[in-house]
Amino acid sequence: MSKAAYVRPLDMAHGRVDMSHGSGGRAMAQLIAELFAAALGNEYLAQGNDGALLPQINGRLVMSTDAHVVAPLFFPGGDIGCLSVRGTINDIAMMGAQPLYLAASFILEEGYPLADLKRIVDSMAQAARAAGVPIVTGDTKVVEQGKGDGVFITTTGVGVAYDGVTLSGDLAQPGDKILLSGAIGDHGMAILSQREGLAFDAPILSDTAALHGLVAAMIASGAKLRVLRDPTRGGLATTLNEIARQSGVGMMLQENTIPVNPAVAAACEFLGLDALYVANEGKLIAICAAEDAERLLAAMRAHPLGQRAAIIGAVLEDARGFVQMTTRMGGCRMVDWLNGEQLPRIC
Amino acid sequence: MCLAIPALVVELLPADMARIDLDGMRKEVSLSLVDDVAVGDYVIVHVGYALQKLDPEEAAQTLALFAELARQP
């Protein structure tokens, strides 16, 4: 006959991650139960197995994975938790698919405060719940102090493609229109504003958002979509160059149609950066047949995440894949790939 | 070769520092290279230092000149 041993609850206020939390023993089980399962809880996670058994899915499956590292872990407008949920939801959505399930795997650094970990996991839970996409399975490992940067999160998602919709970066055709769902550069600039040695105050929040609802509305509009992509790292310019190269086409943008929030524009001027290359976490680029562009634009603007959507340019025939832009001044220039990481400059 | 931008001085701080504002972006910069800066002045900021006060009358004159030239051709 055995008696259940008393287990002291995790000290969420003052406790820290230690090596035992990744050891596979009781401490790990406790962390999972009291922190992860408590926050993320859903019927699949509750199965308590090494994987989740999911209902049958009809249709073409889409799968995507994304490793999330961000410094600082908490930034104006978000944190690594919500970012990791929405980032993978967006990757699935950009494939023209409805995201269904997520898996999350954590690498925690020894010594990381449990209170902060709880904030991150709560933020994930909230983001997943709001998006209607449950986290159905996960894993946790702990690395020694100094071998991690607090928390790394990898999320993997599964979704099902909309019937009759096939999107790919190589489908842009000359004559197509290029649409953008809103103002650029907010996420990257929100992160930069917190960077040691650069710190500045600005009313800039990360634009982190789950875009699958907007995508659903765009697909429901009936417009002939060819490419969807979220311009994250490398910003709008880099993403457009990727599509141009994949499709073997050129592009012509109109600078005065690309929305940029004033504080982001100001910070860019101050630091010598170009908003076209600054990261976004809640914007998408759509390329569609010219005749459907206005219809698609209307559908985007009717959605809360696309209110400032705009047609920003057109696809051209150009096997060299050059992206050009008519500047606000009426001149013309190229919009090239990002060269390395965009660093603040003084000259 | 030297990136600099005019920004509005919104607050004078101790140790010859000031808070500047550029469309909502705020940062502390040094005033150690300029004299007689007051709140409401625009200064040209480079690497965290105000290099020079901006002369609003001269700016207005330059803009007026552009407008005049624009009428000529």
Next chain:
Amino acid sequence: MRYVDEFRDPVLAQNLSASIALEAGAGFGYRFMEFCGGHTHALSRYGVLGMLPSNVQMIHGPGCPVCVLPIGRIDFAIRLALEHDVILCSYGDCLRVPASDGLSLLKARAQGADVRMVYSALDACKIAADNPQSQVVFFAIGFETTTPPTASIIKQAHAAGLKNFSVLCNHVLTLPAMEAILNQPGGVPLDGFVGPAHVSTVIGSAPYQLVAQRYRKPVVIAGFEPLDMLQAILMLLRQVNTGRAEVENEFTRAVTPQGNRKAQALVNEVFEVRDAFEWRGLGSLPWSGLKLRAEFAQYDAEARYPEMHFVSVPDHKACECGAILRGEKRPQECKIFGTVCTPDNPIGACMVSSEGACAAHYTYGRYRDVMQEGS
């Protein structure tokens, strides 16, 4: 942005562009050098080059501190960080510049060096105050605009009695470089200069009289905004067409004839002119660089680490940066431009910084070369 947006007005820009075309007429060509890399970058980025008639050619000058910084100076900084375990603070501009042995400051960091990006010299000083157990070296680059902040921080470190802070000084001077270009044997066909904006806020417009009087070249000091540059080009055309060679100031909202006396005094107190300084692409130029005065030797990294010395590193043989910086050649005339030498893999000086002539042309303008080839 006040005092920025007004100077980017597209309607006024079109009108200025029309005035320029009228003034330039159909006749012979005009060649103007924008000395400053900031102008080079802005001309390309705003598409201003495309708004000029074909007989007005802009030659990109050497006013890019990152471009003209010799590789040996970066090697010096890297060795300080790797071999002397100093905390090396640098502006973001220098971090990716390729140095010897396949290194750069960023790659040195990957090898364990403590290299930190700073936005301001103030931050470097703060890092020194926060890390009293470490030596902190600030890698100072720049023309007369960036020098006063360095001077100010040295004074501040002195006042605070900081014992662990020093500066590796690479500050250079504008006029000796302009003179070097004008003194080229054989001479470069230039009809005038667009003078630097922010350098001139410090040194004033008066020093350029030398260029106008001795070399008979017009100089128009211009702000960095597109309308400023168009206006300056128009003023240069008018000088040439009326046979004048004067110093004119388009950037009167920030530049006075005498400049910023307080900043000048501070620089003179802390720095003195070196006998000679090596410029990448231009070679060693007399009286063209600054070093710390003996009174401030304790803040001079070159004095603090006397066993270290500058080793000159020759540029790649096929690289035409020298000719490009002197205005003799255009980037696309270099054999390795856009093939071996790109912004991702810069070989020559003009490709290393976004305001270098080659990088600006590669990033913003090379589609035009292709169109010309294709047509």
